[in-house]
Amino acid sequence: MVDSPPTIYDVAKLAGVSIATVSRALNSLSSVRPSTRAKVMAAMDELEFVPNAVARGLSRGKHWILGLVFTRATVDNNVLVVEEASLLYTDIVIRGAETRAAEHGYSLLLSSADDSHPSGMNSLLSLSGTVDGLILLDRVLGDEDVAYLARRIPVVLLAGRGDSPSAVTVRVDNKQAMRSLVEHLTTVHDITRVGFVSGASASPDSVARVIAFREAIKGSGGTLDDVDVLDGDWTSASGEAVMQARLNRPEPLPQAFACANDQMAVGVIYALNVRGLRVPDDIIVTGFDDITLTRYFKPALTTIRQSGSLLGAVAVDTLVATLDASHEIERTIVLPTELVVRGSCGCVDETEPRLTLAGVSTLRSEAG
Amino acid sequence: MVDSPPTIYDVAKLAGVSIATVSRALNSLSSVRPSTRAKVMAAMDELEFVPNAVARGLSRGKHWILGLVFTRATVDNNVLVVEEASLLYTDIVIRGAETRAAEHGYSLLLSSADDSHPSGMNSLLSLSGTVDGLILLDRVLGDEDVAYLARRIPVVLLAGRGDSPSAVTVRVDNKQAMRSLVEHLTTVHDITRVGFVSGASASPDSVARVIAFREAIKGSGGTLDDVDVLDGDWTSASGEAVMQARLNRPEPLPQAFACANDQMAVGVIYALNVRGLRVPDDIIVTGFDDITLTRYFKPALTTIRQSGSLLGAVAVDTLVATLDASHEIERTIVLPTELVVRGSCGCVDETEPRLTLAGVSTLRSEAG
């Protein structure tokens, strides 16, 4: 039911020229006589010719495809797990990357590595013929592996643990973010005892945030008791579950819980509410990411805003720059974060004033 | 900094055999003597050879890549718009598709069509050399275009308007969904006057839901006044905005608003609350999709659950089946939806009981 598509041979025959001429007319590289070009174009139209991108890529060594590798929660032969774990920050990053890639004329090839059996270098390497460069999300590879991969194909690391010696890294400033959060908690709210809810333990980004938070707390004289470092997995359900478990322990609660993302913060608040604890009156809870929906929560989440789509976009920009120029690219690009103070820490909701009568389009253009 | 990778020619030379033998050892198609295979394998290891997927694809005509085409909100040179419009249902579908594709051994190539200048057939056709099949999300193409495309490459339509005569369609049962929602509202809550908040006007899925809702209401004797069909764009901000605008009009409000997705329902409820209207006491609001986060809202959303990841997964299954077998595939696959009754319509929260002490892993395996 699918006809085999016409090739430049067909076009050449119909137009009465050689395939080289067809190719030249197609790419308008060297000069083709206007009359000849017209003949070729007419033949292309008639045959509904569309050049085969793969053949072109093979011969030119350029594919206009970027690969985006990310980790996916293990699937227990069960679609719902994905659903649960979905709507996470990764998706925003992917969207941002895809959008920017499209602007550069690239497509984005998604390649997820199941976190249960870590992809092995080979599956990644086998992409090297297909894509022009690779973005590794929330870095799953060790330094050696990254170095090895980067020798074969341009690589940009997105988030993840510390900077790599062998590839450009794009990430947000977790340290600065946590420092500003901790500073707010300690100076404005006089907090000294805090807790933390981490993301999936396999996620370097989660690890980075825990460490950054620990350091920030230590630096400000507060305490973070081990019993109050709760291990979530990025989902709101996990936030709820780990807080429930915590509430069943005898140790007194800290004055505040910082969460490694907003979803978990929501789950945490829910679990606290179920036990009759009020946020922020009885205990403070903060998030990370500033996803749109949680602004509508009551209390609205105090959180750290990072632009996931910007992160994805900058990673793409960086990779494209690496491909275009041979000149050196900055080794590490750190994007800023911003503490957004709302109700869940007990502050007045300082959210940007909401539009009062705007239509959707107005609202959109003002969103910038 | 990137060495050109070894080819089978290099391997053949090192192993002292011909490239055909290398290829055969690689694919273990016809028989290769064990000793020869060992030599070849050794050479591959030494050279760190990885076969070039593009070259293989060109010659075999099989690429192990599926294309997923979706519409993206117009970008005003502004990343934040993406952020705002993100975390939408599309992302879950993409995730589900990617996961299932990986299980089948395929990668997923993302290709977004900016909704401002609808991609034109050509950009889609030019994918035909790269991917083995195409999934069109929330169908952006007219019937003729789909038919044209489907003659060139296997196509599966995901959601969107009615079924197409020329390609397999995978969608949820919007009609049944709206019927069950309307039935609930009219029989349990004695609602007769309702409103509706639609998604982006360009989205066929949104259109389908409006129509389905209209029919269901008409069928049950209720009324849906034109002034109460509010045009959102899927985002919660748009839900808030259109409801604010509606509240500024003099016409009395209906008894309930159904929203085309959960995000907008959240925005709608927020706008109502700001004006001092309580949900569900003063007015009922319902959603669509059943995204995880809104279960934690108060009131928890009454909504229609559809599994986006399942939708994506089934679309992939269908496409792969089309590729594998030449046998006929069912023309239309309709996935069920389920009315989930929670607090926002005034019913008791019948949500599945929450786990009380589960660790994260326990919680996960029970999520199925």
Add this chain to the structure above:
DNA sequence: TACAACTCTGTAAGCGGTTACATTTAGAGT
């Protein structure tokens, strides 16, 4: 009109694999 100097166009060799077909080799049978 002849010849240089361009401008166009064609030929053919890749890009890195697969695979039909031809050829060599190995092992069995006598």
Add this chain to the structure above:
DNA sequence: ACTCTAAATGTAACCGCTTACAGAGTTGTA
């Protein structure tokens, strides 16, 4: 040792396009 046959390997064409190089055509100038 010597066919005979099947298994293993090699040769070369092909997938669809780009591009270096060569050849043909065109134009201008002397």
